[in-house]
Amino acid sequence: MSKDREEVDWSEACWKEMLIDQRKFMWHQDTLDKFAIWLDLVPGMTAVDVGCGLGNLGYIYWHYFGKGGRYFGVDISSKLVQDATEAAKNWATGGEAKFIAGDAYKLPFSDNFANWVMCQTLLMHLEKPELALSEMVRVAKPGGLIMCNEPDNLSSALAKSCWSLPELDIEEEVLLKKVYLICHKGSIKLGRGDDSIGSQVPVMMEKLGLVDIEARLNDKVEFLHPPYEGPQQQNSIYMIKKRILDQSEFWMERTREEFLAGGGDQDEFERYRKLSDKVKLIFQKQLVDGVYTTCGHGFFYVIKGRKPK
Numbered sequence: 001m002s003k004d005r006e007e008v009d010w011s012e013a014c015w016k017e018m019l020i021d022q023r024k025f026m027w028h029q030d031t032l033d034k035f036a037i038w039l040d041l042v043p044g045m046t047a048v049d050v051g052c053g054l055g056n057l058g059y060i061y062w063h064y065f066g067k068g069g070r071y072f073g074v075d076i077s078s079k080l081v082q083d084a085t086e087a088a089k090n091w092a093t094g095g096e097a098k099f100i101a102g103d104a105y106k107l108p109f110s111d112n113f114a115n116w117v118m119c120q121t122l123l124m125h126l127e128k129p130e131l132a133l134s135e136m137v138r139v140a141k142p143g144g145l146i147m148c149n150e151p152d153n154l155s156s157a158l159a160k161s162c163w164s165l166p167e168l169d170i171e172e173e174v175l176l177k178k179v180y181l182i183c184h185k186g187s188i189k190l191g192r193g194d195d196s197i198g199s200q201v202p203v204m205m206e207k208l209g210l211v212d213i214e215a216r217l218n219d220k221v222e223f224l225h226p227p228y229e230g231p232q233q234q235n236s237i238y239m240i241k242k243r244i245l246d247q248s249e250f251w252m253e254r255t256r257e258e259f260l261a262g263g264g265d266q267d268e269f270e271r272y273r274k275l276s277d278k279v280k281l282i283f284q285k286q287l288v289d290g291v292y293t294t295c296g297h298g299f300f301y302v303i304k305g306r307k308p309k
């Protein structure tokens, strides 16, 4: 099987916990209700979820299509397939949920198999997202639905930050944005994928001949306000502490690799590292003092299209 990136195994702790923690409060329930209508979900559908991880799309939408329906989660990681199979015993009632080890570039289904073929944060990690999308189209029935949930993180990284950290001077702000832009190029060069892919999916769908293409955004806002009441804010604080404070060296090293691959130079990276360390200290203090706030945005697209009849 061809893997998207040799070095990433989503069943390893630091990746897998994202599939758990980041998924906990990812959608407002009323948004899912609206999306289920927009997507024309009905009980009894046959669904395929490509790069399914722990089956997140299966369980958030099960209520709308699962009764008498069939859900097939496909993932390159057989460990995740095992974990997802175990977890599905708790949610896949009244229908069939099956998890299969398989490759997005060569899906283990016949042509015209499913009413609904979907993915979430898969294309953004692939070296050849168009190939994966064309496989999704192949597997959909004529008239069937293709749905891709993918972010445009580049656009949100370039937007003005909405948080309580002190304003940086213009040069520092420009350095942060420049590093993000160069890393974005580097990530694509390294075959780690394009995290701005969400806004490009409609054009990719059009090129593959899909019709009735439409796009919406998840309306979730990253909102943190002391004293961080409720499970959602507590979960966000937990994730921030883990990723930005405890695992910062791991993520810094990935940033360095992508920055250099994207054409950045080592001296500029060291300036970036110093600035990040400075920001991290202020961040840490605000978190410890319980004064950190954010009302941040992200661009997380839900794009749908249909295979022509």
Ligand SMILES: C[S@@+](CC[C@H](N)C(=O)[O-])C[C@H]1O[C@@H](n2cnc3c(N)ncnc32)[C@H](O)[C@@H]1O
Binding pocket: 002, 003, 004, 005, 010, 019, 023, 050, 051, 052, 053, 054, 055, 056, 057, 074, 075, 076, 077, 080, 102, 103, 104, 105, 119, 120, 121, 122, 125
């Ligand atoms: C960011 S995770 C998303 C998981 C899930 N869709 C979700 O939203 O929780 C990306 C998933 O794609 C899987 N993956 C990566 N490359 C793949 C490939 N070529 N074929 C199938 N799955 C792949 C990874 O193992 C991982 O579980």
